[in-house]
Amino acid sequence: MEFEEYVAARGQDLVRLGFTVSGDYQRAEDLAQIALMQAFRKWRKVRAADDPHHYVRRILVNEYLSMTRRRSFSEAPTADLDVRRTVPDHAADIANSDDLWRALATLSARERVVLVLRYYQDLDDQTIADVLGIKPSSVRATASRALASLRKARESNVPMRG
Incomplete structure (x- = not known):
C-alpha cells in the first residue's frame, strides 16, 4: 500500500481517534497530521509492519x-465541549451524550486513551498495551480506575444519561 492510499483509506479514522482522545476537533486534526508526517518519514518501515494502521x-x-504533558496543551479547556458544533463528520455519534464527554474530560489523559481505545476503537487489552507500551494488566487497572471515576462522578449528581 502506498502512503497516499493509506491516507485516503485511514486519514479520517485518525482524525476521529484524535478527537475522541483530545475532545477538540482542531487538536484532532493536528494529531492526525503529526502522526501522518511521522509515518511518511518512516513509510517503508510502517508499510512493512504487520498492521500499518496500528x-x-x-x-x-x-x-x-x-x-498532555506540556503545560500549554493541558491548560486548554476540555470540559465545555460542544461535540455537535465542533465535528463535521460522524465522530459525534461516538458519544452518547454531552454529559459523558464532560465526565471523560475529567479523566487523566492516559485513562481517557485507554477507554477510547477499548470502547470506541474496540481494541483488546493486549493491543491497547502494545499501543501504549505498557502491560495488559496496566491497561485493565487503568480502565478499572477510569470507570470507577466515571461511576463516582455519576453518583455525585453529575447528570449522565444512559
Missing part, C-alpha cells in the same frame, strides 16, 4: 500523551 495509531496516541 503503527500509525500508536504514533498518534504517543503524540497526544506527550502533548
